[in-house]
Amino acid sequence: MSDAILSVRGLSRRFGGLQAVNAVDLDIPRGKLLALIGPNGAGKSTTVNLLAGVLAPTAGRVVLDGRDLTGQPAHRVAAAGLVRTFQNGRLFKRLSVLENVLVGAHARHATGFASAVLRLPGFRAEEKALRESALALLDGLGLAADAERAVGELPYGKQRKIEIARALILAPRVLMLDEPAAGLNSGEVEELIAYVSELRGQGLSILLIEHNMGLVMRLADRIAVLNFGQLIADGEPAEVRNTEAVIEAYLGRRKGAHAAH
């Protein structure tokens, strides 16, 4: 697809004898949301780790808007604009909400840790701008009033939103969300859907990994389906939902198939 912002070709990763991701091709259309679904253990999080530079692929290519990012370390990939949230959030529970969002930003910026410690003038100006962006993001997520509170004191639903803010402070060109709705109640899922729709409305390209099919069907422009590391379908939601192989993988009719939760 020519208007893909992210193109993935032949992406593969082996863990010992297990081919966790097997020759996967994906295209994320610019400004659209691609949902990556599949049963437990299908290779979804491994795919995100490969794209984010957290894991090195055994084969394949990752190209972000014409720029080959294959094999680049995570901080370079994030700086290029391909940013992810974690399936199991990694927040600093004792730090404030604002500090947690800012921690994400410091990994990327040129004036890094050393100047933060030395409090150089360039750092102070940048820090002020970053704080303002972080507060604006928190405001958009309904978390402005909680900015100074310790993350550990907040309910789980709010903690999940902070993970998204921490990714967005990096000003991604492609945002990868790994099971953002896991553990959320139905009201929180509705808020998440509204927020993700708004991000896409602003032109952000999104890769969404999710088990909640209702959410996937409401948000996805396209759906790609993984099963045992292989892509078994990729297309428009209505088309993918009726694909025989997808129904089999999800209902576990085929011998050895996993059941989705």
Ligand SMILES: Nc1ncnc2c1ncn2[C@@H]1O[C@H](COP(=O)(O)OP(=O)(O)OP(=O)(O)O)[C@@H](O)[C@H]1O
């Ligand atoms: N670091 C690792 N070392 C060895 N095996 C791994 C590693 N990470 C993942 N795997 C295996 O690779 C396969 C794919 O795992 P992955 O976490 O990508 O699945 P998933 O689709 O994200 O599943 P879930 O829906 O449960 O999150 C699984 O069999 C898993 O046990």
Ligand SMILES: [Mg+2]
């Ligand atoms: Mg996973």
